[in-house]
Amino acid sequence: MNKREDYLSWDEYFMGIAVLSGQRSKDPSTQVGACIINEDKKIVGAGYNGFPKGCSDEEFPWGREGGFLETKYPFVMHAEQNAILNSIKNLKNCTIYVGLFPCHECAKSIIQSGIKKIVYLSDKYNGTDSNRASKMLLDSAGVKYTKLIPRKMEICISLDENLI
């Protein structure tokens, strides 16, 4: 029997895990997931956007509009921040797979953590001040970033025991 040919590439596998992690997010507008791997292609951390531990989803707002304190923005932890904090200590030369291009705050954390490469899917905030600052910081620190162009747009996961 020949080997399967439609298996996931490494990039699809790690981005798949990032996107699946994003499905844990309770943000009604944008769900972001991130997965960090080391130089041996071992997963060393994962995370998604959400409020900090102990800060109730019922108490804090998920809105995007209104006064600053009426929105999610001052309260939500970004997927990249959570993935870094959830990971092993030393992230030197690691790669982060993330659904959305990192904002300027996450770019700073990525640089400081030692991560050297970012693979992302969407850059929907391209051109905003945060996005431009992020790229200035990453370029200056020599952190490479690449948009993943997947071979397949969907990875289907079934939890049906009969299909294993």
Ligand SMILES: Nc1ccn([C@H]2C[C@H](O)[C@@H](COP(=O)(O)O)O2)c(=O)n1
């Ligand atoms: N690289 C990023 C960018 C954003 N996030 C989070 C922060 C918010 O929960 C959401 C963005 O909300 P929007 O303004 O699109 O309604 O995504 C992140 O985790 N990582």
Ligand SMILES: [Zn+2]
């Ligand atoms: Zn961010």
